[in-house]
Amino acid sequence: MTDIDQKPTLEIPEPPGRRRPARLAVLALVAVLLLGEGVARILEPYLAFVPVWGSEDLDAKVDGMVALEGAGADVVFLGSSAVNRGFDGDLFADLTGLDAFNAAIDGSSPRLLEVFINEVVEPTLDPDIVIIGLTSRAFNDSALTQQELFDTYLNSTGRAEFLGTAPIKVSLETFAEKYSAFLRHRPALRNPKQLLDAIRGIELNAPPETTDPPYEVDELWADQMATRSLAHYKIGDLELGALARTVETLQAAGVRVILVDLPVVVEDWAALHPDGIANTDAFHETLATFAAEHGVELIETRGQTWPIEQFRDPVHLNSVGQARLTRLLADQIARSS
């Protein structure tokens, strides 16, 4: 062991003649950091949104729920983008007089919904009625996109922060990112292409469309759907099991659950499945059986005529279709109430 007789000191004071230059150096250093922050703030509208929950839609939904500050909602819609496009919350509220919140998440699956409902929706909204909209995509146990979003959600800093399980490092980083645009947008700022696009003023966070686009089967979208969301189509226990647990948990909590077999453009949608109509038929039958077994209300739309003019693509309704489905649902609520 070192025996130190002399009392140790930490000679922090700098030589007197160097104080002014040292201060200038520190000021210059701070100026550069502030400049970086300023530039990031100027470019921010042109930089891609940085989600903390795993996707922009998830972030928006959680922000919306938290903003209610415990006021809750009578009715909550859940599902994927087909539900986001399929229900008009304001119209529904006008028709039923109930507070509604659309908590559907683009790209989600029953597994993600199960966790999301338990961890976020139930504690913040405490709904009386939960309406879950489904298409055949929801039951595919082999889907890549659903799996990716599920994994991203589970590992997201937003979730860890919300549940209070985030390590100190993550909490500090999240806190700092909340106040610093430079920190928030690090991935985009170090990507030359995104940075150049931002400097050129290319708007990435574009406002949502206000008019309906014409019906279209976009080639890229269809390819993604066929190769990543519906590929190796297989109905098994993975997604169906998650849906069963969700329904049972909600029912046990006294929540009324309504399942909706969402409308699609049958031929175009089936064509994206590996076995076409056989896969979509299997989905409809499985859902009907599931609803009967679990004593859940099921609204089936496939017996009705849904013209192509009410869609923007094979699985997403346009505003006309959205209003029709919302009314249908409001009628169902009114009838059964």
Add this chain to the structure above:
Amino acid sequence: MFFNSFEYAVFLPVVLFLYWTVLRRRQNALLLVASYVFYAAWDWRFLGLLALSTITDFYVGNKLGATGEASVRRRLVGLSLLVNLGILGFFKYFNFFADSFADLMGNFGLAPSTPTLQIILPVGISFYTFQTLAYTIDVYRRKKEPEHNLLDFAVYVAFFPQLVAGPIERAQRLLPQIKAPRTSLSYEQIRSGLYLILLGLVRKVVIADSMAPIVNEAFANADLAGAGTLLIGVIAFSLQIYGDFAGYSDIARGSSRLLGIELMENFNQPYLSRNITHFWRTWHISLSTWLRDYLYIPLGGNRKGTSKTYRNLMLTMLLGGLWHGAAWTFVVWGGLHGLYLIAHRQVRDITRKSPTDPFEWSDLLPALATFSLVNLTWIFFRAETFTQAFNYLQGLLTLRPGGVILRDVALLLVVAAVSFALDLTQRNMHSHTALQQLPAVVRGLTYGSMALAVILWSGGTPVPFIYFQF
């Protein structure tokens, strides 16, 4: 615990605070605890190996000091070699030699049943083993008095800033500093220590980590990628490994300086070297001097004629290659450097410049030639298999057609320019902390830009240092 992690950003200030305040009279005890905590952050199970190596060499050193009988002294140093090289051999090379033996026998149509164990490589084992071995050999050679204080010796072996990736310090240099009371820390030490940490982070986080995706992509597609992509990939790797290791060394030196202990310089702008000999005097200096003093010179060095000098050079470099990793690709890497060094002995540097003389524009071509030769060897160093290395070389040398990603080219050029500018400034101002000599405002702007760059490239899970695996 990585130097570029949040954990270290908390660990170091806590240690420094305790070290200079409440535990200032127990600095070495604190250093030992901190070093073992630092090491245990990876895997506490290997603390026993560290302690075994420490106690063995402490015991052997003291016994060597107590006896003059040659045969006993030989047995004692043999014991140290057995324990240290035994640990290293088992944990690092067991599977390598077992597999190589099986492959060799397979060539003769035999299929021996060789055991393959699931062995985890303890981090830093190659570094601390060489450090303790050097101590024992120096005591054996009577170049160093044995250390009688176990605590001081344990700190010498486990000193956390250099424990897992060097520099491999000699006892003559580090032990006296550990034994001496460290009563004060000057303004200059604080300033330059912090600067070295910042510089190390720039080298690691900005230079090395930004090159990693380009390198990974090029090597993963070694059989398909065009020559342009492969060329960019290997240059990116040369920048990555230099930034990674030199960055680590800078942070180690900066951290150590804040504890009042000076570590040796491990790099002296190696890519500005005019020839391969200069490269080895400026690259991983603590390893190259270790190999020189404990392997090359004992083999006879250059004192026993030309052919034996070449043999010694080649053996030293082959073993140096094997030290890096248990794979034949590392042996080939060392062998190529051995060939280069032998060839260079035929064409002596007519300028008679020293490896650290200021860099002039007339040095550019020889430096580029040396850099190119070194790049060729990096292919074997980075490749996971011979097949990958040969595919890479084939694609490069046959000018395999294929496009390049302009973003990667642009990033490589920017990073290369930054790395070159840092080295040039250090070389021509004869200081690793050369930027501190700039006018205050320029200095502040430079520090600010460096800090901004580190913040920009930070976030997520820290990328491990490449040399930790050795």
